[in-house]
Amino acid sequence: MLERRLIEVDGVVQGVGFRPYVHRLAAARGLRGFVRNEPAGVLIDIEGDSARVSDFCQSLPAGLPPLASIATLRIRQADPRDYRGFEIATSGLRDALQPPASIPSDAATCDACLAELFDPRNRRYRHPFITCTECGPRLTIVQAAPYDRERTTMAQFPLCAACRREYADPVDRRFHAEAIACPDCGPELIAYTSAGTPAGSRDAALTSALAALRAGGIVAIKALGGYHLACDASAASAVRRLRARKRREAKPFAVMVADLESAARLGVRSKPAQEALESRARPIVLVPRRAGAMIADTIAPGQDTVGVMLPATPLHHLLLTGFGGPLVMTSGNRSDEPVVIDDDAARGSLSGIADLFLTHDRAIATRCDDSVVRVVDGAPRLVRRARGFAPQGVALPVRASQPVLAAGGHLKNTACIASGTQAFLSPHVGDLDTLESRTAWRDAVDKLGQISGVTPSLVAHDLHPEYASTLLAERLCEERGIERRVAVQHHHAHIAAVVAEHQAVGPVIGVAFDGTGIGSDGAIWGGEFLVADGARFKRHGHLAYVSLPGGDAAARKPWRAAAAYANAAGLSALNVPGEVDPREAAVVSQLMKQNATSPPTSSAGRLFDAVASLLGICHTSRYEGDAAMRLEAAADPRVDHGYDVALRANGPWTADVSDIIRGVVRDRQRGRGVAEIAGAFHLTLAALIVSGCDRIREETSLTTVALGGGVFVNALLLSLAESRLSARGFRVLVPRLVPCNDGGLSLGQAYVGICALEEGLCA
Ligand code: ZN
Ligand code: ZN
Ligand code: FE
Numbered sequence: 196m197l198e199r200r201l202i203e204v205d206g207v208v209q210g211v212g213f214r215p216y217v218h219r220l221a222a223a224r225g226l227r228g229f230v231r232n233e234p235a236g237v238l239i240d241i242e243g244d245s246a247r248v249s250d251f252c253q254s255l256p257a258g259l260p261p262l263a264s265i266a267t268l269r270i271r272q273a274d275p276r277d278y279r280g281f282e283i284a285t286s287g288l289r290d291a292l293q294p295p296a297s298i299p300s301d302a303a304t305c306d307a308c309l310a311e312l313f314d315p316r317n318r319r320y321r322h323p324f325i326t327c328t329e330c331g332p333r334l335t336i337v338q339a340a341p342y343d344r345e346r347t348t349m350a351q352f353p354l355c356a357a358c359r360r361e362y363a364d365p366v367d368r369r370f371h372a373e374a375i376a377c378p379d380c381g382p383e384l385i386a387y388t389s390a391g392t393p394a395g396s397r398d399a400a401l402t403s404a405l406a407a408l409r410a411g412g413i414v415a416i417k418a419l420g421g422y423h424l425a426c427d428a429s430a431a432s433a434v435r436r437l438r439a440r441k442r443r444e445a446k447p448f449a450v451m452v453a454d455l456e457s458a459a460r461l462g463v464r465s466k467p468a469q470e471a472l473e474s475r476a477r478p479i480v481l482v483p484r485r486a487g488a489m490i491a492d493t494i495a496p497g498q499d500t501v502g503v504m505l506p507a508t509p510l511h512h513l514l515l516t517g518f519g520g521p522l523v524m525t526s527g528n529r530s531d532e533p534v535v536i537d538d539d540a541a542r543g544s545l546s547g548i549a550d551l552f553l554t555h556d557r558a559i560a561t562r563c564d565d566s567v568v569r570v571v572d573g574a575p576r577l578v579r580r581a582r583g584f585a586p587q588g589v590a591l592p593v594r595a596s597q598p599v600l601a602a603g604g605h606l607k608n609t610a611c612i613a614s615g616t617q618a619f620l621s622p623h624v625g626d627l628d629t630l631e632s633r634t635a636w637r638d639a640v641d642k643l644g645q646i647s648g649v650t651p652s653l654v655a656h657d658l659h660p661e662y663a664s665t666l667l668a669e670r671l672c673e674e675r676g677i678e679r680r681v682a683v684q685h686h687h688a689h690i691a692a693v694v695a696e697h698q699a700v701g702p703v704i705g706v707a708f709d710g711t712g713i714g715s716d717g718a719i720w721g722g723e724f725l726v727a728d729g730a731r732f733k734r735h736g737h738l739a740y741v742s743l744p745g746g747d748a749a750a751r752k753p754w755r756a757a758a759a760y761a762n763a764a765g766l767s768a769l770n771v772p773g774e775v776d777p778r779e780a781a782v783v784s785q786l787m788k789q790n791a792t793s794p795p796t797s798s799a800g801r802l803f804d805a806v807a808s809l810l811g812i813c814h815t816s817r818y819e820g821d822a823a824m825r826l827e828a829a830a831d832p833r834v835d836h837g838y839d840v841a842l843r844a845n846g847p848w849t850a851d852v853s854d855i856i857r858g859v860v861r862d863r864q865r866g867r868g869v870a871e872i873a874g875a876f877h878l879t880l881a882a883l884i885v886s887g888c889d890r891i892r893e894e895t896s897l898t899t900v901a902l903g904g905g906v907f908v909n910a911l912l913l914s915l916a917e918s919r920l921s922a923r924g925f926r927v928l929v930p931r932l933v934p935c936n937d938g939g940l941s942l943g944q945a946y947v948g949i950c951a952l953e954e955g956l957c958a
Contacts, residue, residue, distance in 0.1 A: 198245035199228070199275045200252065205236030206266035207587070210299045210342035212328030213237055213263045214283050215370040217255070222365060224251055227278035232341035234648050242278050261329055262302055262475070266590070266617075283371055298337050298646045300583050301419050301563065303477040303507045305330035307368065312509050313516075318357065321398060323510040324381045324557070328372040330475075332508075334586055334622075335420045336374060338560050340646045344373040348558040355380035382557035384510070389546045404553040405517045413437050415527050415541060415549035419508055420563025420582050420622065421534030422527025422541050424548060425451075429520055431491040437523060438493065440548040442530045445817040447495035449479045449502035449565065451524040453515040458503050461488045461521065471568045471575040476583025477507035478566035480575075490521055497813075497821075499828040502567065507582070510553075526564055533625055533635035536562045561642055562635060563622040571910040572917070577934050578908055580609065581622035586646060588617035589932060589942060592698035593949050600640065600651035601944035602668035604685065604712075604937040605659070606819065607905075608636060611941035612643040612651065618695065618945050619647055623938055627663035636667055653679045653957060655948035657688070657940070659713040679957045683944045685712025686723045687732040689903035689935070692943030694727060697928045699899060702728035704735075704891045704925075706884050708912075709904030710800035710819070711750060719746065721798030721904070722850070724887040726895060729950035735891050736842065738802065739849040740795035744786035753804035753822040754814040755783055760805040762787055764853035766860055772814040799880070799906045802852055806876050809859055810869050820908070826873050827909050834874030840883050842890065850883055881915035885923055892925075901928040903943075905936035 204213075209232050217230040217239055226243035239255075241248055256265055304312070308325045311317040319325045326332065336347040344350055354362060358377050361369040369375050376382065378397075386400035387393050394403040404414050408425065411433040416423045424441065426433040428450045438444065452458050455469055462485035463469055471480045484501040495501050504524065506512040515522065526534040527545055535541045536559040541552065567579035577584065594616050601611040608624040621639035625632055644650065654677055656668040665682075672680055683691070689712075690705030705725040714720035715734070722738030741763040749755040754772050761770070771780040786792055800823060807813045807822035812829055816822050838858030841851045855876065862872045888900050900920055907913045913929065920927045933939040951957050 199242040202239040211262035212260040229284040231284040299333040302475040407551040412550035417554040585622040597652040598649040599948040601941040602656040602664040603941035605662035607937040613945040655944035688943035692939040693901035695946035707904040708799035708906035719796035736848040737797040742793035753808035756805040757808035764856040830873035831870035837879035
């Protein structure tokens with residue numbers, strides 16, 4: 196009996212070899228009809244013998260290509276049409292009312308392509324743009340959805356006859372692979388010097404780049420989502436030169452190595468770290484650095500970890516294999532600016548940094564930095580979410596009745612669009628201090644709109660009126676005539692992000708340990724015990740307020756935090772480290788006496804700063820999180836005692852941080868070691884988190900705890916807090932897919948925005 200069915204599939208089904216897979220499945224069963232990309236996913240129109248059609252439907256989800264995943268599958272009966280054969284049809288027209296399609300993220304070169312890359316008999320031998328249905332660029336070349344070659348930056352490279360044959364052949368592994376090319380028809384590698392002099396094309400360009408690297412030079416390399424800056428990681432002088440030219444004093448550089456064996460020599464030992472390193476996303480993985488690793492000390496000064504990654508593109512494979520040792524591979528930008536994607540901009544802004552440019556003529560459509568992962572207790576956790584992950588949707592526990600755009604925070608910014616039950620986060624945009632980065636934010640938001648095909652009807656942003664992201668959100672609303680906005684408290688958003696990621700239902704206890712965020716009372720929050728429930732939250736407790744002389748200006752000056760916390764604890768007068776300008780010290784001392792320009796803060800980040808300075812580990816931070824990371828690196832994890840901290844009831848109860856400060860200073864005076872005190876400090880915070888949660892459980896009988904905020908990048912604290920809470924019978928939710936730091940804020944804001952719509956809070 197003849198039967199016809201229409202099958203609508205959504206999930207990650209575009210640009211991942213899904214249509215070729217469907218074609219093979221249909222052909223094997225002698226079925227007719229077509230498959231085509233739709234704005235919302237893929238439509239299959241299938242017709243034939245009814246038993247075979249049923250078999251087709253059952254087999255469909257079973258043997259998916261590795262990058263594909265199905266979120267929903269809807270099947271309808273239809274009247275037979277008497278199709279002739281089965282074909283891959285051109286994409287349907289987009290319909291703005293449809294929910295968005297998932298654009299796939301970029302995937303590392305697969306084993307089959309890698310084998311061809313180094314096979315002299317293959318026609319793509321050493322072709323730096325080799326790719327197939329299972330690997331290669333995706334988001335970074337996509338200009339608009341649905342994902343088809345004509346809407347990517349590969350459109351300008353018409354396929355040659357040989358490539359077209361592969362593209363059209365259902366049994367070829369490049370059947371309908373949108374990004375394929377070969378030496379005859381694809382993009383071409385070129386090199387030129389910082390003065391603009393040509394330095395070879397194709398393999399000769401690679402040879403020039405390798406020669407420059409061997410000579411200790413700095414090479415700007417056009418990678419997937421932006422330029423990289425590379426130099427010999429074992430040459431201290433090259434690394435020093437890169438730091439000086441990039442004006443990046445101490446922030447760690449990532450290192451790229453050819454393979455797992457080389458990664459092991461740097462310190463990648465654990466199975467989970469190896470798996471993260473080899474995953475298709477190919478992120479930078481932060482690992483404990485092995486003593487004697489053959490890389491310059493200046494790569495991550497003062498840190499006990501190093502960021503390692505494996506090659507993600509054929510070009511990087513060729514470079515690493517040719518070079519034979521580890522290479523520094525860092526974002527191609529000047530400090531604090533977004534990574535450069537445009538060739539002219541690269542020539543402009545990187546010519547003072549790079550000696551040589553290794554580039555090509557395929558444009559980068561979407562800026563996408565390298566992602567960063569840290570493995571904690573065997574589980575990979577994202578610290579920076581970009582290449583390889585964006586724009587994969589995060590499934591939400593609620594359905595957005597209307598699309599919501601979230602602007603993110605001021606630092607480590609990402610933006611997010613939620614539509615239906617999916618949230619799409621932009622790749623990491625970074626800090627919004629410069630005009631360039633604010634333009635990058637706007638690009639990222641426009642891109643989210645293009646690839647999702649939806650227009651937001653509500654914009655969620657941080658409560659802080661002066662965050663660049665808040666101002667940008669306001670301007671966007673004016674320009675686009677979006678009338679509804681919702682301001683979301685920073686730490687509520689941190690917790691909401693964890694709730695959304697874990698699809699938690701109902702109210703949860705939220706512990707947000709963070710640097711800085713404005714609170715509902717105007718104070719600087721950051722050590723918060725909340726109960727979060729949809730669009731609402733209640734602050735049950737927090738770290739006791741301490742007046743911070745200079746407020747935010749003190750964020751990168753741990754010695755100021757130390758002075759303020761010691762003062763609040765009733766300890767002796769200002770203890771100014773030698774490196775501090777006496778005039779600045781005098782100003783701070785004056786501010787403290789008068790209690791002027793000293794907003795109260797409950798920030799856990801500032802408490803870390805204070806302790807780091809009191810222990811002599813760090814008085815002035817060279818980048819955000821510097822002091823806290825060095826305090827973590829210094830801590831002895833075997834310490835089994837901490838300091839007692841009193842919880843005082845007073846509206847929201849407060850945890851008396853002066854108890855901690857007095858304990859640290861007392862131990863220091865008794866001559867206890869820095870490692871022991873740092874260890875005791877971590878243990879104290881973990882115990883404090885547990886007692887705070889115990890108290891809220893008594894008050895509310897809630898048993899689920901969400902941990903969020905940038906302080907939880909700290910693996911030791913996270914591990915201690917998680918294990919102790921679990922041991923006390925709490926269900927603990929910890930961010931994994933989305934960073935716990937401000938990179939995850941936009942997801943939380945979007946979630947709160949959706950709930951606000953749901954609860955009728957924004958008319
Ligand atoms: Zn491949
Ligand atoms: Zn070709
Ligand atoms: Fe934050």
